[in-house]
Structures are given as structure tokens and as C-alpha cells.
Amino acid sequence: MSSKTYSIIGAGAVGGLYGAKLQKAGHKVSFLLRNDYYHVVEKGLIIESVDGDFTLPEVDAYNDVKKMPSSDVIIVALKATQNHLLPELLLPLANKNTVVLLLQNGINIEPEISQIIGSNALIGGLCFVCSNKVGAGKICHLDYGTITIGQYFTNNRPAGITEQMREIAQDFEQANIPIELSEDLLLARWKKLVWNIPYNGLSVVLNARTDEIMANTDTRFLVEKLMWEVAAGAKSCGRIIDDRFIQKMLDHTEKMKPYLTSMKLDYDRKKPLEIEAILGNPLRMAKEYGVDLPMISLLYRQLKFLDFRNQLYIQQLIINK
Incomplete structure (x- = not known):
């Protein structure tokens, strides 16, 4: 030691x-x-x-x-x-x-x-x-x-x-x-986003645990599409994420105990969400190389609204005290 x-x-x-x-x-x-x-x-x-x-x-x-x-x-x-x-x-x-x-x-x-x-x-x-x-x-x-x-x-x-x-x-x-x-730290961070973007984002927008998201055909479809967009973002920065890694993340999450993501817990507690670090930054990085990530962009805008509404509620509570 x-x-x-x-x-x-x-x-x-x-x-x-x-x-x-x-x-x-x-x-x-x-x-x-x-x-x-x-x-x-x-x-x-x-x-x-x-x-x-x-x-x-x-x-x-x-x-x-x-x-x-x-x-x-x-x-x-x-x-x-x-x-x-x-x-x-x-x-x-x-x-x-x-x-x-x-x-x-x-x-x-x-x-x-x-x-x-x-x-x-x-x-x-x-x-x-x-x-x-x-x-x-x-x-x-x-x-x-x-x-x-x-x-x-x-x-x-x-x-x-x-x-x-x-x-x-x-x-x-x-x-x-x-x-x-x-x-390669940048590659490792893109790989983590393969999990973080779909599950953190969808857990808030859909008000769902990871097991609920994986158990439904439609939401699992969304997860996979978002994962492939993350891989496209990584590729724009010269980093390759193959389909085996994406399947590994799907398999891990299917075996995971029912779990509320950190972003969902923050949302429920009306704390500021890590939207920019998890979704905004990769969107901007990909855009610098001329690559659009439309599904991630849609999820980003939805989360921005929900976070804004939460923070507005907190501000009103403070004003009314």
C-alpha cells in the first residue's frame, strides 16, 4: 500500500x-x-x-x-x-x-x-x-x-x-x-456517454427507472438509436466505438438492479441537471466537425425545458418566503 x-x-x-x-x-x-x-x-x-x-x-x-x-x-x-x-x-x-x-x-x-x-x-x-x-x-x-x-x-x-x-x-x-x-481519456469519455446520454436523459423525460426503459420495446429502441448517435459523435472526433461495446452496455443495463439515474434523482430533488456536460458539450463537439446528432439534440432541448421549469419553481419559492 x-x-x-x-x-x-x-x-x-x-x-x-x-x-x-x-x-x-x-x-x-x-x-x-x-x-x-x-x-x-x-x-x-x-x-x-x-x-x-x-x-x-x-x-x-x-x-x-x-x-x-x-x-x-x-x-x-x-x-x-x-x-x-x-x-x-x-x-x-x-x-x-x-x-x-x-x-x-x-x-x-x-x-x-x-x-x-x-x-x-x-x-x-x-x-x-x-x-x-x-x-x-x-x-x-x-x-x-x-x-x-x-x-x-x-x-x-x-x-x-x-x-x-x-x-x-x-x-x-x-x-x-x-x-x-x-x-485515451477522450475515447473513454465518449464511451461513458453511450450509457449516460440515453439512460440519464430518458429517465427524466419519461419518468422511468432503467429496468422500465429496458423492458419496453419502444423505449429500448430509443436507447439504441441514442447510443448509435453517441458513436457518431465520437467518430466525428476521431474516436471509434464499435457495436460490441454498445451491446455490452445494453446487456449490463438489462442485468442491472432497478435503478434511478443520478440525473433523475437530481430532477426529483429540483437540483440543477448536468445537461451541458453530458449532452450540450458532445453536441457542440460534433457540430465543430460538421456532424449533427438530431435525437440527442431533441433530448437536450427537452431536458433544458424541464430543468428551467424546476429552477423557476425554486426561485419562486425563495421570492415568496
């Missing part, structure tokens, strides 16, 4: 799960918490997982990033809608050797983050995991759990497998976190 120290920014369903596993395996982990800070300080973190339930009665928890120690690896698991906060969150935790591991959905999000901490210190990560935060300091891990990581290079050039990636992978494997190393 390495002596690397870890900080978790965004200790929710993803960051809380993986941070807890790292601490359980003996790593020094600091957690930045917000609403449930006092609860976690008093009662710790509870993880209910398909890999085995466990509790961390004591965690190194903070509600002020300026009070946290610097760390070797900063794991960012915030929603992409909160990335405007990262300049004030990352810099206090960084030292000259710090690496940032960005565990976020979507694509083309690394360039902005690299302006804060530098491209040589940035690794993108994609989580194929069914995990929900079900209460203060309590996370329910339902299924899967693999992380794919890739080093970010300027202009999304393939970086190969770096020593930074290998060192992090060793710690994650020791913590029983399945991890895959990608030589």
Missing part, C-alpha cells in the same frame, strides 16, 4: 463510497462535507454495499476547505454543475506534487479544470456504478463499481498509461475498487 494521502471533494454517492473504501483499506482520507458535516462527525459514514456493508465510526471530516491538509490526490466527485466552485476548493489542498482525479460525468470538462491546476496534474475518471446517497452520512451501493481513468493531455491527445495512473490504480485495487486504465 502506498503512503499517498487523499482528499474527497463531493462526498456523496460516488465520492463518499470510494473515499470510504480507501479509508477502510488503511489510506489517510480527508472529506469535505456540507449539509451532513455535523452528523458525520458525530456518527461517521455508513456504507451499505453489494461488496459488504461497513461503517467508519470516525472520519477526518471538514466543512471548510481552508482547514483541510494538503493531499497527494484530490478526488473531485462534485456534479459538473458545481465546477465554478473548484478554483476556491482545489488550490488550498494542492501542493507541488498533487494530482487531481476528476470523477465526473460528461465530456470536455478537463480543459477548464486544467486552467486551475495544470494539465500534467489532471486525471479524468469515469464511474460505472449504481450508488445513491440515501441519508446523512449513509450511502447505498447497489451494483457495479468500476472506475476507468485516463490522463488528460492538452487538446485531448491520447496520453497512454502514465506512472501517476498506475500509482492511483494500485491504491484503488488494494481498496477493492475495480479500476481500468485508458490510454
Whole structure:
């Protein structure tokens, strides 16, 4: 086991799960918490997982990033809608050797983050995991759990497998976190969109779980068509996703336990949706190369309206208080 120290920014369903596993395996982990800070300080973190339930009665928890120690690896698991906060969150935790591991959905999000901490210190990560935060300091891990990581290079050039990636992978494997190393981060992000665009988007528009979407002939048809459009978008950027990978995602989702996507949970809680990172950015990237993605564009506009209506409702509540 390495002596690397870890900080978790965004200790929710993803960051809380993986941070807890790292601490359980003996790593020094600091957690930045917000609403449930006092609860976690008093009662710790509870993880209910398909890999085995466990509790961390004591965690190194903070509600002020300026009070946290610097760390070797900063794991960012915030929603992409909160990335405007990262300049004030990352810099206090960084030292000259710090690496940032960005565990976020979507694509083309690394360039902005690299302006804060530098491209040589940035690794993108994609989580194929069914995990929900079900209460203060309590996370329910339902299924899967693999992380794919890739080093970010300027202009999304393939970086190969770096020593930074290998060192992090060793710690994650020791913590029983399945991890895959990608030589091409941009390709890995397009592959994750093969799942994220259809299931996140349709779950909100259709008010449905993944199992309901897969059980209906018409909605499964929509899923497959959207997946092929993602592949077309990837091809426009010089990345190839073959039909075997698309079939693999369909097969995985058919076997998955009934699941509400993260975007559906955010929508139901009237939180801002990751529409731009997951749908807007790939649409714009493909358009730069002269490729239109009409079904994804339609889904994007529908989600924009639903998100606008939710946020308008929140604003009206605030005004009427």
C-alpha cells in the first residue's frame, strides 16, 4: 500500500463510497462535507454495499476547505454543475506534487479544470456504478463499481498509461475498487456517454427507472438509436466505438438492479441537471466537425425545458418566503 494521502471533494454517492473504501483499506482520507458535516462527525459514514456493508465510526471530516491538509490526490466527485466552485476548493489542498482525479460525468470538462491546476496534474475518471446517497452520512451501493481513468493531455491527445495512473490504480485495487486504465481519456469519455446520454436523459423525460426503459420495446429502441448517435459523435472526433461495446452496455443495463439515474434523482430533488456536460458539450463537439446528432439534440432541448421549469419553481419559492 502506498503512503499517498487523499482528499474527497463531493462526498456523496460516488465520492463518499470510494473515499470510504480507501479509508477502510488503511489510506489517510480527508472529506469535505456540507449539509451532513455535523452528523458525520458525530456518527461517521455508513456504507451499505453489494461488496459488504461497513461503517467508519470516525472520519477526518471538514466543512471548510481552508482547514483541510494538503493531499497527494484530490478526488473531485462534485456534479459538473458545481465546477465554478473548484478554483476556491482545489488550490488550498494542492501542493507541488498533487494530482487531481476528476470523477465526473460528461465530456470536455478537463480543459477548464486544467486552467486551475495544470494539465500534467489532471486525471479524468469515469464511474460505472449504481450508488445513491440515501441519508446523512449513509450511502447505498447497489451494483457495479468500476472506475476507468485516463490522463488528460492538452487538446485531448491520447496520453497512454502514465506512472501517476498506475500509482492511483494500485491504491484503488488494494481498496477493492475495480479500476481500468485508458490510454485515451477522450475515447473513454465518449464511451461513458453511450450509457449516460440515453439512460440519464430518458429517465427524466419519461419518468422511468432503467429496468422500465429496458423492458419496453419502444423505449429500448430509443436507447439504441441514442447510443448509435453517441458513436457518431465520437467518430466525428476521431474516436471509434464499435457495436460490441454498445451491446455490452445494453446487456449490463438489462442485468442491472432497478435503478434511478443520478440525473433523475437530481430532477426529483429540483437540483440543477448536468445537461451541458453530458449532452450540450458532445453536441457542440460534433457540430465543430460538421456532424449533427438530431435525437440527442431533441433530448437536450427537452431536458433544458424541464430543468428551467424546476429552477423557476425554486426561485419562486425563495421570492415568496
